[in-house]
Amino acid sequence: MAVWEIEEIFSDILDRAKSLDPVNTRQWFDKLNVAQLDGGSLVISCPDDSTVQFLRANCQTSFLRSAQQITGHLVTVDFVVDDKNQTNLSFDQPDENIGFKQNPDYTFDNFVVGPSNRLAHASCIAISQSPGNTYNPLFLYGSSGLGKTHLLHAVCCETRNRFNGAVIQFLSCEDFVNRFIHAIEQGNLAGFQSQFRTVDTLVIDDVQFLSEREQSQTEFFHTFNALYNSGKQILLSADCAPNEIPSLEQRLISRFSWGLVARVDPPTYETRAAIVQKKAHLRGLEISEEISEYIAKKVCTNIRELEGALTTIYAVAMTSNAPITLELAKLALDGQVSIATRHISITDIINVVTKYFDVRLTDLQSKKRSQSITMPRQICMYLARNLTKHSLEEIGGHLGGRDHTTVMHACNKIAEIEKTDEKVKNMLSDLAKKITESNPTN
Numbered sequence: 001m002a003v004w005e006i007e008e009i010f011s012d013i014l015d016r017a018k019s020l021d022p023v024n025t026r027q028w029f030d031k032l033n034v035a036q037l038d039g040g041s042l043v044i045s046c047p048d049d050s051t052v053q054f055l056r057a058n059c060q061t062s063f064l065r066s067a068q069q070i071t072g073h074l075v076t077v078d079f080v081v082d083d084k085n086q087t088n089l090s091f092d093q094p095d096e097n098i099g100f101k102q103n104p105d106y107t108f109d110n111f112v113v114g115p116s117n118r119l120a121h122a123s124c125i126a127i128s129q130s131p132g133n134t135y136n137p138l139f140l141y142g143s144s145g146l147g148k149t150h151l152l153h154a155v156c157c158e159t160r161n162r163f164n165g166a167v168i169q170f171l172s173c174e175d176f177v178n179r180f181i182h183a184i185e186q187g188n189l190a191g192f193q194s195q196f197r198t199v200d201t202l203v204i205d206d207v208q209f210l211s212e213r214e215q216s217q218t219e220f221f222h223t224f225n226a227l228y229n230s231g232k233q234i235l236l237s238a239d240c241a242p243n244e245i246p247s248l249e250q251r252l253i254s255r256f257s258w259g260l261v262a263r264v265d266p267p268t269y270e271t272r273a274a275i276v277q278k279k280a281h282l283r284g285l286e287i288s289e290e291i292s293e294y295i296a297k298k299v300c301t302n303i304r305e306l307e308g309a310l311t312t313i314y315a316v317a318m319t320s321n322a323p324i325t326l327e328l329a330k331l332a333l334d335g336q337v338s339i340a341t342r343h344i345s346i347t348d349i350i351n352v353v354t355k356y357f358d359v360r361l362t363d364l365q366s367k368k369r370s371q372s373i374t375m376p377r378q379i380c381m382y383l384a385r386n387l388t389k390h391s392l393e394e395i396g397g398h399l400g401g402r403d404h405t406t407v408m409h410a411c412n413k414i415a416e417i418e419k420t421d422e423k424v425k426n427m428l429s430d431l432a433k434k435i436t437e438s439n440p441t442n
Ligand code: ADP
Pocket: 105, 106, 110, 111, 112, 113, 117, 142, 143, 144, 145, 146, 147, 148, 149, 150, 151, 275, 278, 303, 304, 307
């Protein structure tokens, strides 16, 4: 295959993967390149190690399905760091035992600051600039979904960027407890202790998990003392204040409050709207303020639900091939459109398009190349590619046995026209609407 052909197929695969899994779509997908596409193997090169980790953890399935749908073959998918950026690798690579898996979403840049989280945010910035010297320990608490884990990640990320070589241990409290139990079972308590007592920054998420676990509390107490006494940074989070964690030893409650205890509250309306904008941008979507304000009004408490609302709207827009308008957002969030039940077939599309242009299926399948036939034919291909999960080959098969490059060419052509011609754009969204409405399984 020619290079341009590989690149076009890859761009299709990327688009399809985005529509298969809008939740995990990110703006930086545009920086992905194809390193190899042959012999049933697709290798994607990524800007750095954290993006490779993100894709392997979250997007393996959607990329695999997409690659198989677009090429019509069984293809394996792997992600690698771009050769050009390999020099950064040792710095970014997490150690198997110590360290943390970086989530590229959870940075300070991607965190929206407002009155509800200002103190927590400022103190996190302070400890990542000068670990062990400002607030020690720093204890963040608040209900679920308010950004505590996000801030903890951001601290680790920032600390690592500033202090090359700093040893950071970040884990959930549950993980800490499990590793402790495992160490006892294996008779390797000394190994466990040296692993946790020799770090520069210890970050433990959800310490309410220590509740009623006496032995783990004792171990944690000693770990805490060892680190604290040698001026190492300790950062903790929980879903409630230290003195509200059920059956937590008094000596731990007291130590947890030695530094700074910062509460994270539910975000205000303005913060929620700004978070929606930020999350949309992160996924490469532009939405109007009117829409982010609508979502912020509708979803008041948990930020995870705000993201969920955005995802629903995006998914509805993708399946109905319509732009994200306020009207669509309202429909999507009112649950009037159920995405899960949509099953559009190529036949549904052909039926609507032939009726609209007053042409016959046999014409679309024929070799005729007059404008009055090629246009509807190409529109069928374009809509089939966007509204169904069929491969380029399958779409070509329904339209007179055309090969995948012809279908790809048609899709690109219509997409180009759609960008510049308002009339065509409206016609396409009109057709998409008719197709979804005509769909009997809807
Ligand atoms: P918690 O640990 O408090 O339960 P998380 O840190 O897991 O909450 O946050 C849930 C989701 O909300 C994450 O996707 C996170 O990025 C997002 N989030 C929370 N607060 C903010 C914020 N202020 N700005 C941007 N995203 C946020």
